[in-house]
Amino acid sequence: MITSSLPIERISKKSPEFNPSVKEFNIPPLQRVESFSPESYEDFINEWAISCARPKYRDVYRIGGSGDNGRDVIGEYDDGTIDYYQCKRYGKKLMPSMFWIELGKLCYYTYNKDIPVPKNYYIVAVHDLGPSLVKLMGNKDLMKKSLLKEWDNKCKTKLIEGQNIGLTPELLEHINDLDFKIIGTHSMQKIIEEHRQTDYFYFRFGGYMKPKRGSLISPPEDPEANELLYINQLLNAYSDNKKSNITMGNLSDEPTFYEDFRDNRRNFYSAESLRRTIREIFNDEDHFNLLKSEMHTGICDFIKTSFVDGYDRLIKTMHESTKVNLSVSPVDRELNFVTNQDKKGLCHHLVNDEKMNWVV
Known part of the structure; x- marks a missing residue:
């Protein structure tokens, strides 16, 4: 949320922000939005823009905070043009007196070439717009x-702390030339209803329609480039046990190793399918990285202990990985997506990341 010298009316905390571990599903979504912190409100609008405007934009990102120049969320088109979303979290409908400073920032920062003129500039307020501002939205002149x-009253000394931004002839000309038809809004109820169709909704508002995990990926017949590191370590583990060189060429001659190899490729792709599901739901891989980090923390001391050989380390670590608690992430704690096969597969992803090896 952009910082200004305007007094901000704080919204009373009618209810705590949603915690999926506390099953409070009877609180209306709008009331839940009222309880959001400024950061959570911007995240909510960012989630909505990412999921509901995905066909519209090439990319969507949140930059709210100090120095955002009046842009909490940015939507970028394929041609490089952009839309700005300014998130306003007041306890009542947005009135012109609350709006002038934001509009002033748009005018000044585009005049000063700190930011480009957007294709659209949206004010998104928790309680929508008051009647006076609705009237102005319909009459841009x-x-x-x-x-x-x-x-002079609302913008001159309030745009930038400690500076007077007067209406110079050049700034005045820029404002007169600026097409105010780019300024618009989205109703909060419409945003909530569109957000309801996304996987994010469960985490923001609760409910019983949990996101579903994607299909399990079957390993391709020939290993792919992203498998080379962990596969090489598997072969090293087999070679260390056999005391002879085991390669892809002679692996089928060793039935025990061959079956173990096939199982471990299935484990890797189980975790890979989990990674892709996480990316689809959360639009990033942060939670997958969190699962890997937690797995590494859970087994890093174990793999330092003594083993007969690399194959012994592999087998025992696979078993140990199934004991690691991954409930730090809602992917496991709330969605129950993580299986023992995933946990074993996470170990292979860690090998790919060069966080551990079977043969030292």
């Missing part, structure tokens, strides 16, 4: 005249 009239 009146909005421009009103901004110029209110500049």
Whole structure:
């Protein structure tokens, strides 16, 4: 949320922000939005823009906070043009007196070439717009005249702390040339209903429609490039046990190792399918990385102990991995996606990351 010198009316905490471990599903979504912290509110709008405007934008990212220049969320089109979303979290409908400073920032920062002029500039308020601001949205010429009239009172000393931004002839010309038709809004109820169709909704508001895990990926017949590191370590483990060189070429001559190899490839792809599901739900791999980190913490001391050979380390570590608690992530704690096969597969992903080896 952008910082300004305007007094911000704090919303009373009618209910705590949603914690999926506390099953409070009877609180209306709008009331839940009212309880969001400024950061969570911006995250909520970012989630909505990512999921519901995905066909519209090439990328969506949140930059809210100090120095955002009036842009909490940015949507970028394929041609490089952009939309700005300014998130306003007041305890009542947004009135013009609360809006002038944000509009002033758009005008000043585009005039100063700190930010490019957007294709669209959206004000997204928890309680939508009050009647006076709705009227101005329908009459952009009146909005421009009103901004110029209110500049000295609402913008001049409030855009940048410690600076006076007066209406110089050049700035005035820029504002007059700026097409105020780019300024719009989205109703909060519409945003909530569109957000309801996304996987994010469960984590923000609760409910019983949990996201579903994607299909399990079967290993391709020929190993792919992203398998080379962990496969090489598997072969090293077999060679260390056999005291002879085991390669892909002669692996089938060793039935025990061959079956173990096939099992471990299935484990790797089980974890890979989990990674892709996480990316689809959360739009990033942060939770998969969290699972890997937690797995590494859980087994790093174990793999330092003594073993007969690399194959012994592999077999015993696979078993040990199934005991590691991964409930630090909602992927395991809430969605119950993580299987023992995934846990074993996470070990191979850690080998790929060069965090551990079977043969030292």
